[in-house]
Amino acid sequence: MKMGMRKPSLKKSISARTKGQLTRRIKRTLNPYYGKRGTGWLHPKKKLYNKAYQKTTFSFWDLFK
Template sequence: MSRLIRHRSLTKSIKARTTAKYKRKLKKKIIPGYGKKGAGVIKDPKRSMHNAIYSRTTIDSRDLGKSKNKSKSNDSDEKMGCGCATALIFFGAIVGGFIGVTFF
């Protein structure tokens, strides 16, 4: 693809946010498959495949400043680790004591 960054339309995004809830409910009752996942593949497979590839190979301009790590944990939790290194040292000292090897 020639472009790596998607530039979204501000007017289309505002229109999508302000579409009324009742309007969507009415369309769901009238049009079969409206709002269902995978309906685009049945309706227009070529367009659906293009959109899937385009969304995976490009970056959204609004997400450039956001981090990809979505976990909300404290910094202290990240620094502690899982304790694997401590367990290995502890068990190594015990096994070394049984064998008779002195570390110090």
């Protein structure tokens, strides 16, 4: 498990703002439960990992907030 600052990636951040945005919009139209709160319990192992990861790491941009 990673701890500390996540390494920033310009390529991934651009991808998330362009292709990712379009992909999420399509998924929302096809699946009414996509992106809703509480649906993480469908995959409990992944939910627990993501929760721990978010608590133990921080973004480069969080330093400026």
